[in-house]
Amino acid sequence: MSNIIKINPVAPEHPSIEYVADILCKGGVIGYPTETIYGMGCNALNVEAVERIYRLKNRDRSKAMILIAGDTVQVSELVISIPEAAEKLIENFWPGPLTIVFEASSRLKEFAFGKSKTIGIRIPDSALCLELIKETGFPLVSTSANISGQPASISAEQVANFFGDQLDVIVDGGPSAANIPSTVVDITRSPARVVREGAISALEINTVLEIE
Secondary structure (H helix, E strand, O other): OOOEEEOOOOOOOHHHHHHHHHHHHOOOOEEEEOOOOEEEEOEOOOHHHHHHHHHHHOOOOOOOOOEEOOOHHHHHOOEOOOOHHHHHHHHHHOOOOEEEEEEEOHHHHOOHHHHOOEEEEEOOOOHHHHHHHHHHOOOEEOEEOOOOOOOOOOOHHHHHHHHOOOOOEEEEOOOOOOOOOOEEEEOOOOOOEEEEOOOOOHHHHHHHHOOO
């Protein structure tokens, strides 16, 4: 069984954040809570760690995984541009459960995400996630903590049931506040399109983007 560490997701204890961040900085893979469901994470710029998540999830490598960033400056380093449609969505829904699909920057193409021309990124409304990103200094992979095709995990116990001792640590932040994943909007298309409706409705997205 993987090491499980309890952390308050609303007011995360700094020593615990340092412990988990150190694992991430060493190329580790973790299970952790977000404001939606439990995710699997690693340094998004560490090829070996990213490939390890693909193997553990049995995920098709042609499908890029979602990343979480700490701020829009970090986002801008990962994408070619932040167009007007994205700016409207960011202003209204970030931080929060909205993933925006951008054209990936050449920086990402140096890593395991080079198989995809686009990348989904969000800034989470999660103190725990943001503290981990701040402590490590890099964006994190944020993919559902499950085997591809299986139900998403909404507790640390479910993550452990899926992966046993294959993760370096599982962060237990209690049961998920919501069991709905983030909404995904592709702004590389014109007009932008809701690819996956999740915690934010398509109606809310289309209203902000003035799409009928």
